[in-house]
Amino acid sequence: MAKELNFKQELTACFGQPVSENPTQAMVEAAYRHHGLDWRYLTIEVAPDGLADAVKGARAMGFQGFNCTIPHKVAVIEHLDGLGESASVMGAVNCVVRRGDQLIGENTDGKGFVTGLKELTDPTGKEVVMFGAGGAARAIGVEVALAGATKITVVNRSVERGEELTQLLNDKVPADAEFVPWDKTFAIPESAEVVINATSIGLFPDVDAQLDFDFNTLREGQVVADVIPNPPRTHLVREAEAKGCKVIDGLGMLVNQGVIGIEYWTGVDADPSVMRKALEEVFG
Ligand code: NDP
Numbered sequence: 001m002a003k004e005l006n007f008k009q010e011l012t013a014c015f016g017q018p019v020s021e022n023p024t025q026a027m028v029e030a031a032y033r034h035h036g037l038d039w040r041y042l043t044i045e046v047a048p049d050g051l052a053d054a055v056k057g058a059r060a061m062g063f064q065g066f067n068c069t070i071p072h073k074v075a076v077i078e079h080l081d082g083l084g085e086s087a088s089v090m091g092a093v094n095c096v097v098r099r100g101d102q103l104i105g106e107n108t109d110g111k112g113f114v115t116g117l118k119e120l121t122d123p124t125g126k127e128v129v130m131f132g133a134g135g136a137a138r139a140i141g142v143e144v145a146l147a148g149a150t151k152i153t154v155v156n157r158s159v160e161r162g163e164e165l166t167q168l169l170n171d172k173v174p175a176d177a178e179f180v181p182w183d184k185t186f187a188i189p190e191s192a193e194v195v196i197n198a199t200s201i202g203l204f205p206d207v208d209a210q211l212d213f214d215f216n217t218l219r220e221g222q223v224v225a226d227v228i229p230n231p232p233r234t235h236l237v238r239e240a241e242a243k244g245c246k247v248i249d250g251l252g253m254l255v256n257q258g259v260i261g262i263e264y265w266t267g268v269d270a271d272p273s274v275m276r277k278a279l280e281e282v283f284g
Helices: 023-034 048-060 072-079 085-090 109-120 135-146 159-172 235-242 250-266 272-283
Strands: 065-067 095-099 102-106 127-131 151-156 176-181 194-197 223-226 246-248
Touching (some): 048 072, 048 102, 085 102, 085 109, 085 135, 085 159, 095 250, 109 135, 109 223, 109 250, 127 135, 135 151, 135 159, 135 194, 151 159, 223 235, 250 272
Parallel strands (some): 127 194, 194 223, 223 246
Antiparallel strands (some): 065 095, 095 102
16 A cells, blocks of 8 residues: 655755764664664764754754763753753763753763662762773762762872862762872772772773772672773673672663663663663674
């Protein structure tokens, strides 16, 4: 039977970029298929000097939202209509959501991390050691504090970045933050209940890279988290498992931030296991 074709005021997109291998796209579209959502999530490369036009385009084309990566996480803010609480504290956005006729910037990286953390332990009152002071560390530090952690030790190679993040945490969230310059092998204090690698150490292709801390200071039952999604079984993850720690890998964080983004855009609570499987297929 013939179908009525209803041509409205449309632009039909046609662009040639290598989108099929993008892990986040594979993960989000797997969730859309699984939940029968007639939605698309496409990866579109945007140069820094095209960002303002790209956001205008997203408005004009009725996007329900989009994720943005480095170098757009801070620069996008001036093109939006408002920010969620934690994005405003961090000064960085990785997820934009249309609410009514406004585009609101959120940050789901740290929220995704905390979802995974809460599956293993309640962060309330916990003492955290976090390696790193870049974008991921900033997102995690803010959200872990908003979730109730009371002490955060920031261990970072660059003193300037480490001090800047520590200051931000002390000024803007209800946790006590302390900076330790990472200039020698670090020993995890016995009082630390959660240890986080928020550096890029271990990311492909440097898959055997090791954090410079004394692995004998890890103890059984401690929660150890690594942000590295590729490969997920980093040296830290393997060491922590061998010591009997409870481990969160970087795929968990990536999946959970995706679940939150999908919920913001579509209202659907996506199944994380489907999304993790899609990521595992991409990362082999
Ligand atoms: P940034 O570049 O902003 O920060 C990198 C951090 O790693 C800095 O603290 C840097 O220290 C530290 N670092 C890098 N190399 C070394 C080294 N050899 N020795 C000591 N410290 C080092 O990156 P992001 O924070 O944006 O990302 C960090 C990692 O988090 C990436 O690998 C990314 O893939 C991952 N990530 C994972 C997510 C997930 O969902 N799983 C989400 C977001 C990020 P210094 O300041 O001294 O340079």
